[in-house]
Amino acid sequence: MTESPILEIENLSKALGGKPILSGVSFSVRRGEMKVLIGPSGGGKSTLLQCLNFLHLPDAGRILLDGQAVDPRQRKSLYAYRQKVGMIFQDYNLFDHLNALDNVSLALRKVKRMPRADAEARARAELARVGLADKERLYPAELSGGQKQRVSIARALAMDPQVMLLDEPTAALDPELIGEVLTVIRELARSGMTMIMATHQMGFVRSMADEILFMQEGRVIEQGTPEMLLDVECGSRTLDFCTHLAEFESGGGE
Ligand SMILES: Nc1ncnc2c1ncn2[C@@H]1O[C@H](COP(=O)(O)OP(=O)(O)O)[C@@H](O)[C@H]1O
Ligand SMILES: [Mg+2]
Numbered sequence: 001m002t003e004s005p006i007l008e009i010e011n012l013s014k015a016l017g018g019k020p021i022l023s024g025v026s027f028s029v030r031r032g033e034m035k036v037l038i039g040p041s042g043g044g045k046s047t048l049l050q051c052l053n054f055l056h057l058p059d060a061g062r063i064l065l066d067g068q069a070v071d072p073r074q075r076k077s078l079y080a081y082r083q084k085v086g087m088i089f090q091d092y093n094l095f096d097h098l099n100a101l102d103n104v105s106l107a108l109r110k111v112k113r114m115p116r117a118d119a120e121a122r123a124r125a126e127l128a129r130v131g132l133a134d135k136e137r138l139y140p141a142e143l144s145g146g147q148k149q150r151v152s153i154a155r156a157l158a159m160d161p162q163v164m165l166l167d168e169p170t171a172a173l174d175p176e177l178i179g180e181v182l183t184v185i186r187e188l189a190r191s192g193m194t195m196i197m198a199t200h201q202m203g204f205v206r207s208m209a210d211e212i213l214f215m216q217e218g219r220v221i222e223q224g225t226p227e228m229l230l231d232v233e234c235g236s237r238t239l240d241f242c243t244h245l246a247e248f249e250s251g252g253g254e
Contacts, residue, residue: 003030003031004066004067005028005029005030005031006029006030006031006065006066006162006163006194007028007029007052007063007064007065007163007194007196008028008029008062008063008064008067009025009026009027009028009029009052009061009062009063010026010061010062010063010064011024011025011026011060011061011062012024012025012026012048012051012058012060012061012062012063013025013058013059013060013061014047014051014056014058014059014218015059016047016056020218021044021047021218022044022047022048022051022058022218022219023217023218023219024061024219025044025048025061025215025218025219025220026061026220027213027220027223029163029194029196030194030210031192031194032192032193032194033194033195033210033211034189034194034195034197034208034209034210034211035195035196035197035209035210035211035212035213036197036198036199036205036208036209036211036212036213037049037196037197037198037199037212037213037215038198038199038200038205038212038213038214038215038238038241038242039214039215039216039241040216040241043215043216043217043218044215044217044218044219045167045168045198045215046167046168046198047218048215049087049165049166049167049196049198050167051063052085052165052196053082053085053087053165054070054072054078054081054082055087057072065081065084065085065162065163066162079111083111083112083159083160083161084161084162084163085161085162085163085164085165086156086157086159086161086163086164086165087156087164087165087166087167088149088152088153088156088164088165088166088167088169089152089167089169090167090168090169090171090172091172092140092145092148092149092151092152092172093152094140094148094151094152094155095140096139096140096141097139098139099136099137099138099139100127100132100135100136100137100138100139100140100143100151100154101120101123101124101127101136101137103140103151103152103155104123104126104127104151104154104155104158105119105120105122105123105158107155107158107159108122108123108158108159111159112159122158123136123154123158124136126154126155126157126158127151127154129154129157130150130151130153130154130157130184131150131180131184132147132150132151132154135147135151144177145172145173145174145177146173146177146178146180146181149169149170149173149181150180150181150184153169153181153184153185153188157188161193162194163193163194163195163196164188164193164194164195164196164197165195165196165197166185166195166196166197166198166199167197167198168198168199168200169181169185169197169199170182170199170201171199171200178201182201182204185197185204185208186204186208189208200242200245202230202242202245202246205226205230206226206230209225209226210225211223211224211225212224212225212226212229212230212238214229214236214237214238214241216237221237222236222237222238224236224238230242
């Protein structure tokens, strides 16, 4: 018997500024799965992730969580969904005027209505889980990029999400800080968290992705395991794209 998917995306379409950005995107995600979105800039990865959290309302299509279609026009349905689907952004989205502990505990108090002491205890546990137990009093301006991204992961985890959406979580980081964030994400995946992550960190993709979705011009044009799509002889668009990426990086980039 196959387990039913935790998340189903059916025929999602979205236009922005009169231009189609996503066109009929469909896929499903199993519990505990790591799906990776790859593809050229402008291909629609961020727009897709934002639709999956209803930061953009899809023009057409459906999103089902645990078999239940989400109706973003019903506040209750939307808020319940958002608590179950955490989002990590490239630029962290922390509150600059709050220290790490308050960044992580705020939604527990305001959204989950936890008493302050309980919310702070939970926030401390999540900060410890991402290796920041000794940084709770520091403000975003006093943290490195890697530490800020780990605070944002702790904040998402504190809400007990069933699925995490990650939009190029290491793209804004200096190279020496990428590893510490990927280590946290790897541990999360190993603990069974379901994730959809846009990333071009190919070592991570090869070792961690259960499936790659290659997106171009708002469509998923290839879908398969890293073994299938990154095999040197497979001739996939994914491989071609990733090879150019590697050449660019080894050429020094900027
Ligand atoms: N608010 C917007 N209005 C109009 N076009 C947009 C808007 N946001 C994104 N786009 C366009 O949507 C396309 C897909 O962008 P995006 O989802 O950010 O792709 P990716 O994350 O793969 O780089 C791009 O052509 C971008 O210019
Ligand atoms: Mg993007």
